[in-house]
Amino acid sequence: MFAVRTLRSQALRAPMMVRTNVTLPKLDYAYDALEPYISGQINEIHHKKHHQTYVNGYNSSLTQLAEAEAAGDVLKTIQLQQAIKFHGGGYRNHNIFWKSLAPVSQGGGQLPTGALAQAVEKEYGSFDKLIALTNSKLAGIQGSGWAWIVKNKENGSVEVVTTANQDTVGPQFVPLIAIDAWEHAYYLQYQNVKVDYFKAIWNLISSHLIIVSTRNNRKVGKMSELHELCHLTARPIDKSYVEKLQYFLSNGIPSTYTVEECENYLAGKEDEELESTTTPLHLICRSIPDDIKPEEKLIVLEMISELFSWGAGWNLIDNEGNTPGDVLFRRGLHNSEYYNAIVDAGVRAELLLRKVNDDIEFLSDFEDGEVPELVDEEASAKDEPSNDEPSNDEPSSNEEALEKEREYQQKLEQVRKDLIEDPANTQSTYLKTKLEYRDGSLITKDNKDGVMMDWESELMKAGCDTIFSTVREFATDPEKFDESDFTDITVLNIGFGMGIIDTMIQEKNPTMHYISEAHPDVLAKLRQDGWYEKPNVKILEGRWQDTLPELLNQGVFFNGIYYDTYSEHYSDMLDLYDLIVGLLKPSGVFSFFNGLGADRQVIYDVYKKIVEIDMANYGLEVKYTELATPATTGEEFDQSEESEWNGIKRAYWRCKTYYHPEIKFQD
Ligand SMILES: C[S@@+](CC[C@H](N)C(=O)[O-])C[C@H]1O[C@@H](n2cnc3c(N)ncnc32)[C@H](O)[C@@H]1O
Ligand SMILES: [Fe+2]
Incomplete structure (x- = not known):
């Protein structure tokens, strides 16, 4: 999805x-x-x-x-x-x-x-x-300049170097003191x-820049004092925890300083790539004691909030593949205040990121072959090897820096290619990808990526019921509504897939049933199965982005709209909202397949809130109903016998609860 x-x-x-x-x-x-x-x-x-x-x-x-x-x-x-x-x-x-x-x-x-x-x-x-x-x-130093105590990343040695004017030390050094x-x-x-x-x-x-405790502390061995603090071992957890945390953070230890970075540092391998990012926040989430007292809980919440105010990441992945929220979730702390604090931070971060990215063109906005070069902020902020002046660096380190830069660019290029070539991520690629209807699913032919699977029938039923909900209410309580909304019953489904929801819609016998579908193989299936012959069905061929604006001109309005496409992103949904407000009748209902971030519970919870916020901006109100989802162990590549995902490359669903949305204009 x-x-x-x-x-x-x-x-x-x-x-x-x-x-x-x-x-x-x-x-x-x-x-x-x-x-x-x-x-x-x-x-x-x-x-x-x-x-x-x-x-x-x-x-x-x-x-x-x-x-x-x-x-x-x-x-x-x-x-x-x-x-x-x-x-x-x-x-x-x-x-x-x-x-x-x-x-x-x-x-x-x-x-x-x-x-x-x-x-x-x-x-x-x-x-x-x-x-x-x-x-x-x-x-x-002749004239103006700097002296530095640095750690040489290559050999781990501590060195003293000087730079002239405002030249800074190169990427092969970690500055300790300037x-x-x-x-x-x-x-x-x-x-x-x-x-x-x-x-x-x-x-x-x-x-303070490098506070590393060498104390051999119980099982944990060497670690930084910040990390040690976040293990919450000393009880009671009191104000001194917050003070120490503030001390570390305000003295230059990043709130995202990972256990892995520290380990690499101790092994003299700072430039080694990190495979995971176990942050102080992860450690806290792992360490909150089961028998925590109310006053201790307040301290932990204060520590979490302190970390966020110093830029802690809400969705970084630790060495066990979990975000801090996942850690809490797995510990059964799903509805706790700690969990809510993380979700709120996630909502803020995502909304901020969107603001920052507002002027930026996304990869998915480009057709193949016309993708601009990526500029990476971090890379461009790194020292460029200078060629106008002799530097303090040995020539070999310059070459090495260049080599690193080249490697880095290659990696970026690979990420770019992967994104573009992944039908699940890029519409233009998806629309060119061959599809296959195979026992109970619609999948991409080459990759066996699930586009639609029939375990979703229950969710489609909920979707269909929802978009007809005011039609049903009108039948029992016509007084509540403006009658003119119901002289015709017109609904729209965006994304045909296996036609599960469209079949259910047909059973309700609406006056008009619009279907928006973009993929040629799916359109062929619609034709083959006789959908074009149905008198109350109108098929809008092409992407909804191209076909729906026309309906606005024609003055077509809907009692219900359902949206469920593939290889689209939340940014597409934001565009869709603009059309939805124009296309819904005043009593109309909008619903969609809610897979937003559903491969991870915390992200799912974050997007649940973001949808509420965005819809409120249009005067629309979201009501969620919780439904059970099908068999999954919650693991990323769940290939167990009983799993729905056996034989499918990527599970796009890993949450136990489905948040089914019903969206209407606020009263
Ligand atoms: C997951 S399936 C829909 C399943 C459907 N709800 C059902 O009940 O079977 C997604 C469908 O959306 C179509 N689609 C993807 N992008 C689209 C777009 N931009 N406009 C219209 N249809 C699109 C896909 O081709 C696919 O048929
Ligand atoms: Fe200065």
Whole structure:
């Protein structure tokens, strides 16, 4: 059905072609909190003026670049690279700089313990030696520049590197600490004695960027302190949990820092691709104790909300294939407040994503062969290997960065091809794909993808009953309605498939029964089975997008409309809503096959709400009835004997309950 891939494709869409402005980050401390080592005045000017200038410069260069690209002005696009490098570097470097510092009261100047400390001791003998080395490199910077303590992704070693001007460190390094050696960072306080500034700043350096505890903690072994916290082992779960969580998050640990990233980090393999993303939120969902007390529950909810406010993902998949909501669902916490918090975050995220993507053309909007190149935000934000200036990097790392970039582009290209070539995802491909009617199902001939299966008959029956519901009510209670709505009983079904619902509709003997169908093989079946001869049937050949607008012109109005297509996405449904409001009689009823996100319960719950919100914008109200769904173990590739999905490549249904929608104009 249409919605199976809706969200998967959204997940793929998310990183594409989105360009948003960068903004000046808030500092985690007051301007004067770094005194006496760095004066409040310096910090304020440094942040509000200098850093802000880079933010503005970067944004405006990107805007100019987009304009130059649109105008085909090649020379201008080349000229702009320098400004992007300078301002983009200034923006990024300062972000890392602020995170590299902390007031003494918040851990500034405390040498790191754990994995980083061990690595430094092994390589340099002591942290002091590393500091001395950094200071000598700082002193050696000619003009303006930066010193960095980085972790080399290739060999895992901790290194000190410097960059000139606002050049930033390349993708082969994880920046741990950045020290600004521009005059604007110290002159007001230290004048020309910059060595004193370099000495003083070590009283503020914070090792929060990489908090890794090496404690061998019960069965869990090494992990980050953030992850340890989210295991909720210390009871009672009290306010200190929230405080610690806030501390980690505000000190630069991402809310989506995964167990896998941490493991890779500890093994010195940061650039290894992650196969799964077990986030702090997953850990919390796994760890909520069964005997939780009401006051502890409030704390856990506060932690969840804190994670979301720092950008935690509601639909990331952990090492067991579950989103945080799935984890709760499987633990029987389906209707809990934790679960609802995740669904609400999902609704917000999806609506926001739609807003962001509003101006973006989706892959499915393009015919084959005319798909634009994908621009990946993350990739373009990465350092471009510079060719205009000698850099600090070894030539080999430049080549490697290029090679990585090529690999990355290849992968994107593959994703693009897969999407386009998948009939379940792209209409133009689907409409060219051969179909086969085979015992109780309609499937794609080559791939054996289920288009329609007869276990859905129950759902079709519910659909048919629903679109005739006001016709039935009118028969018993005509007073309630405007009679003119019922002088003719006209219904529309979009998507014939196996004709299950159309056969049921015929049994109700409507005045007119419209059928919208786009696939040539299905139209052939309609012809073969005599549907064209039925006196009250009118077949609209072609995509509904092309045939329904004509009905608006003809003044055809419906008592009921049912929608159930294939390889369409929720964005298509949004287009459909525009037509539905125009085509329904005032007492008309709209329903659809609700497979929106049904391959995962949480996504199903999120889309249940999104439909309500979207329909309300049209003055329509949704009532859901819960129905049971057919045999499935809930697993992705359920091939068990008793499963409906045996022999079908992808199960498009994995939920135990079906939310059947009945949509009418609000009273
Ligand atoms: C899942 S089947 C419908 C099953 C139907 N409800 C039944 O009871 O048998 C989906 C149907 O929608 C058709 N379809 C897909 N996209 C369409 C579009 N844009 N316009 C009209 N029909 C479309 C497909 O060809 C397919 O026949
Ligand atoms: Fe600076």
